[in-house]
Amino acid sequence: MYLGIDVGTSSVKAVLVGEGERILGSASAALEVTRPHPGWSEQAPEAWVRACEQVLDELAATHRAEMAAVEGLGLSGQMHGAVLLGEGDKPLRPAILWNDGRSEAECRVLEERCPRLRELAGNIAMPGFTAPKLLWAAKHEPDVFAKLRKVLLPKDYLRLFLTGEHVSDMSDAAGTLWLDVAKRDWSDELLAATGLTREHMPRLVEGSQVSGRLRPELARRWGMTRAPVVAGGGGDNAASAVGIGAVRPGSAFVSLGTSGVLFVSNARFSPNTEGAVHAFCHAVPGIWHQMGVILSAAASLEWLSTLLNLPAPTLTAELGERVQGPSPVKFLPYLSGERTPHNDASARGAFVGLAHGQGREALTQAVLEGVAFAFADCLRVLSDAGTEIVRASAVGGGSRSHLWLKILASVLDRPLDVHAEGDFGGAFGAARLGRLAATDENPLAVAVPPPVAQVVEPEASWVPQYAEAYARWRELYPALKGRF
Template identity: 40%
Template sequence: MDPMEYVIGVDLGTSAVKVLLVDRNGRVKADCSESYPLYHDRSGYSEQNPEDWVGKTLAALKKLIQKSGVRPDAVKGLSFSGQMHGLVLLDEQARPLRRAILWNDTRTSEECREIEAVIGKDSLLAICKNRALEGFTLPKLLWVKKHEPDLYKRARVFLLPKDYVRFRLTGQIAMDYSDAAGTLLLDIAKKVWSSDLLEKLGLDSHICPPLVESEAFVGTIRPEVAEETGLSTTTKVFAGGADNACGAVGAGVLSEGKTMCSIGTSGVVLSYESTGERVFSGEVHYFNHAKPGAYYLMGVTLAAGYSLDWFRSTFDGDISFGELVKQAVGVPVGARGLLFTPYLVGERTPHADGDIRGSFIGIDASHTKWEFARAVIEGITFSLHESIEILKQSGKSVESVVSIGGGAKSGEWLQIQADVFDAAVVKLKNEQGPGMGAAMIAACGCGWFDSLEECAAAFVQVGQVIQPRPESVEQYRQLFAVYRDVYENTRALSRQLKEFRK
């Protein structure tokens, strides 16, 4: 094998695009990122300009090629990871009709209730495996149809964020199954757009793009893009996947028994699932994997790392993240009787409650800011553990958890995860998140490996394994029981306080 061949993983996030240049041994040769703005024109609105994604992706790719100094024809393949659920509507000329409505836009509560009323909650779970939530794409489509009918009539097709950028690079329109699963329009088990949902909700079937596997070859780099970025027109482009699916690929979560915990702004617990036939009651998300024929279960904590960042910036903005965690772990398990629930922006798993808000319970005059910091870290981890408990109750074995994201950068926090989860926690040697998953999809698409599992064996390496401490496990088991009672006992109070938050 010629080691001087490369693939590129493009990770289109909510705040920035990150690009990775990876060689045949899984080593990162170079990386670059470019940020773009978010627009919040009204409360609950969250939008981005699709042209910002395209412009910044092209700029990042150009810098990547210049920084690495590799020959354009040495880049054999490119693939994508992308923020899920965002609605991009294109007209007959394949131009965006409006800004994209993002995953964290919450304007569609009325449309969610409409979907449940027309389709029925049980039927929706049977087809899509998920409840109607504001983040998904279908409610956004219905909102545009209702509130911007002239735009909807002009719509030729809808895409998700990474699919639009990929279209601009290749000229080909498609959507992979892992991202389509997050639209609430895909029949998850059959892997087709649901004609039943489209018909009953009065949506045109032509608006849905062609469906492909994540490893599918979807075109080559257009000449004008090659000229602008320094890439070659011979570079093959593969469909890619949803950010969480690609994160799972990059963490090697590709077989039964594999579970991942990702702590970024939000937090995700994700577990591999081999079948699309099971029906859950909606406590966890159930999506198609980037691995062909596979699925995954996922629980979400909306304000994971965000809660710690909020605490730091609000109460001690000068301290670094690392120092904050170091001081917090000097406090005993249980933060001397102080509990925190990380519901700063509502919660997703297991409660799906947009009105609930966070709490500190058990404040004592002896508590310092370090007890509060410890309680925040433990509360975030308890919230993630709720998802792990759901997985266990469904029959999943969770003996070890691969931890990625900001929460994996602290050895102390990794230990807390191991103790709360009562499972070995694995830290990777060179964790690059969803961008590495996208690069691995490109590597398989290029034929470097016969499967994503084979690629993961070469690319994904364990750096450290943290074992749970029995004494702390028992203490956290008792504290977790108290933590779970806080939601039910504060839910009504949060609703009463809602009008004062305006």
């Protein structure tokens, strides 16, 4: 038996996985985000601990025998969050989360202080990353910064509670801007640019390696026969990739969640900072990955749903099973700014080409296509980095719309694999990593894709039409950039 725990932004979720990788039980507990100022996003680290206690108490009550047999536990979590700890590992302030935008000015300072930042970290300094948040704290909260003893990521603060160890894994650490991603080690040069040293950092392990054991008193609380090992785990996307089986070089998935991710595994470190590609370590040894990230994927459809006061499935159902070709209306899905390929926090959404006679169906189709074109941007800059994606798995809430997947497959001109019903998210991937830590099996043999229920092929007649529409759509951002 293996446990996976995912520290998300809106909830902590745990899954209990048994023989044949069957999910025997799951539980979740909600979290709240506080926004004390516009653009800020914070969470109390203690809330992750309380939520973890709640979900594991629930599983211990409902699955007593299975919990007793747990041998390995893995962790997944929201990336980039800054947990500042002082003496006695006490949080000095609320954690600053991945979607916090306060440190935009510090990003420029960081790149000036460390001209080799992009070369070492493989990424552009963005407000979402961890290092700029520490520069912000040093400038705006010097009393807090002076008391700093350790910086942890969200899932690693939970690990500290579970094991008493300060440890992170390579995939999550790669999102801090302190890791030499090619060497899979902390960079003294990057740390110095934020006034920190290795003493402030947790020990590093691979995601499938043992990071410690569950504290004996917690093992007794949850009825475990012996304290299970706790794996290094992974950042949420890398852990999800382990869950969906995207670990071999070239394997990929596209996530139509609130935000959107085009994720591909690599045999080597392959940055493309000019295209705002994220280049990180994977959660398994010797593998890296790249991501194109768009900030409003399914969130764009939910925004339209709220605006029109109709459920999103109703809006997509009105389009039927097919469209007659690209919509004459174009949509930019930059409702919260954009990462790949623009790295522009000020970018905003737009409808272009509205005319009399166009109703909500035209708006809905434009939203589906605008998000698909944003994924095409991600595919383009990944290709610029030398990465070829032949096909991808489709995950996330938006993947339940067959029409949206058909449009996306045609825009990307790639087949999309839809897997049989199941939970293959971060918590499941974390459970797989927990298994690997306990058994020392080959990660490539364990992290295999689930069965494919359906392959969504590109519509041959749509591919050239969408290629032309995408070329026109690409002209909109540079034309509007000065107006945002």
